[in-house]
Amino acid sequence: MNKNNTYTNFIRNQIDIDLEQKLHTSIQTRFPPEPNGYLHIGHAKSIFLNFGLAKDYKGRCNLRFDDTNPTKEDIKFIDAIKEDIKWLGFLWDGNIKYSSHYFKQFYEYATELINKNLAYVCFLDSDEIRTYRGTLKKVGKDSPYRNTSIEKNLELLAKMKAGKFLEGECVLRGKIDMRSSFMCMRDPTLYRIRFDKHHQTKNQWYIYPMYDFAHCISDAIEGVTHSLCTLEFQDNRRLYDWILENLDDFNKPNRPHQYEFSRLNLEYTVMSKRKLQILVENKLVSGWDDPRMPTISGLRRRGYTKVAIREFTNRVGISKVDNITDMKILEVAIRDNLNIVAPRTMGVIDPIRVIIENYPEGKLETLQAPIHPQNKTMGKRNIFFSRELYIDKADFKEIVPNKKFRRLAINKEVRLRSAYVINATTFDTDLSGNITTVYATYDSDTLGKNPKDGRKIKGVIHFVEASKALKAEFRLYDRLFILKKLGKNNNFEQLLNKQSLITNHGMVEPSMANSKPELAYQFEREGYFCRDNQSSNKLIFNKTIGLHNAWKG
RNA sequence: UGGGCUGUCGCCAAGCGGCAAGGCAACGGGUUUUGAUCCCGUCAUACGCAGGUUCAAAUCCUGCCAGCCCAGCCA
DSSP states (O other): OTSSSOOOOOOHHHHHHHTTSSSSSEEEEEEEOOOOSOHHHHHHHHHHHHHHHHHTOOEEEEEEOOOOOTTTOHHHHHHHHHHHHHHOOOOOOOSSSGGGHHHHHHHHHHHHHTTTTTTTEEEEOOOHHHHHHOSSOOOOOTTTTOOHHHHEEEEEEEEHHHTTOOTTOOOOEEEETTSSSGGGGGGEEEEEOOOOOOOOTTTSSSEEOOHHHHHHHHHHHTTOEEEEEEGTTTHHHHHHHHHHHHHHOSSSSSSSSEEEEOOOOTSOOOHHHHHHHHHHTSSSSSSSTTTTBBBHHHHHTTTTTTTHHHOOOHHHOOOSOOBBEEEEEEEHHHHHHHHHHEEEEEESSSSEEEETTSOTTTTEEEEEEETTTTOGOOOOEEEEEEEEEEGGGEESSSSSOOOOOOOOBTTTTEEEEEEEEEEEEEEOOOOSSOOEEEEEETTTTOOSSOOOOOOOOOOEEEEEEEETOOOEEEEEESSBBBSOOOOOOOOOGGBBTTSSSEEEEEEGOOOOOOOOOOEEEEEETTTEEEEEEEESSSEEEEEEEEOOOOOOO
């Protein structure tokens, strides 16, 4: 953020310059996913950037499916991506765009390049092309097909288009410079032959444009002013510019320009579609929307909100620096949002029974508890109190372990949240020594007030009344991997955190009977949870994130 | 001496020649019937390193060093 309390970055600075110099009267951006996987939080960064810029500058942002490779893409990903974008709260400008809708135009522009003697059909196979390309330190050499006549090339391209050649038999290449230090300028492939059925154009085409050829032209056709992508495309910018500058329709000062920013990397997770796909396919997670996945749908199922994700991307910012972002920034963003919106409730994740010995048998009290301690307008809810309750195992110790301990112990009083002060007297254990039941007494004059004699009760613990308690399953999530940063070549499947999902069975208060999937609730002292959106009938709660905990005891 | 980028607090990140923003974390303290929230305070004589230009340099110049990316008929 800058001094004016707004987020700034080098792209905004560039837009400001372009607008000031009247290069453009308004801006146009685009979000161009390839439909070959689900969107993840790194894409969310790009979505908020592109759609956010358009919104702030009163411009437009297209959603364009970059679908130039029929062998890798699938209609199911298109649907999932649209759903994720809508969920994030964005509406694309006009109709959804598809690179495949421009196939005819791409073909005509390819013809234009041939006519300008800037492209040729090459019959070298892929191995030969690689050999001819040279290496990073050694220049390449010209293809023997480089000097085919324009007329012949036109004819060959037409034959490629007509399906007269086999897959892999030939490609269309740009005629640029085999000695360039940019590998992508050594006569890049512009078109290849594929007989696969395309999800949009079906069997209409036998040739498909490469990314570098399709992307810049798509941007230009749509009037994109600022084409934003990630750092690995920096070299490709030379090809992007070369293509547009050599096409009469687009060789103008206000043509699209590409700007690159660094992709988002998060600690303890992976942000590559390929790796995420491996996790899904090898059933190492339950699916693309597994709550441990950094996908939009996973985060959503986990209980993350779009407000939090947007705030996170704002806090992280846009730059060109390679980064590994601290998970805490994401966690704090979701806590900040949920703290404001989440109704409070009580749930016991790891229950032990408590018997209030001096409380009348058969009596059931209805008490009221605030739904939000700072927001009275959210009202109150009914909770119950009786002789038999559940508290969390971690909230009782036989002997006070240290002087900072503020929970229940024998002869140590504690406040039951929104109810009475109790004091433990004794307890039962099972055969293995685990505590099963705690016996306690309650102070009947402490409801909504401190003890009369001035005793200070420091600790507050949560509870659920036994007869009214609802059984619930809690799914407790932790980081997906055990390392902050996964090395380039290490076997990432071996580095999965085996404790990333722990399932507990416990109790929640009866008000949770009509809780709704994906809506955030705070189980007080435990954290934020939401009902799982794939298990509609049972009370299954996904832990979004725990409360901030400064307790070092 | 292939080329393209990047190096500002533990993590993000502004800064574009005039006296190092902000967020997160951390650390003190206050409020609190959530060890939560909230509030208040502390937290880079220093910008990868070394030189140089200038009254003045994180910002300009030179030279190093480190990291990332590029040799798909992937995007």
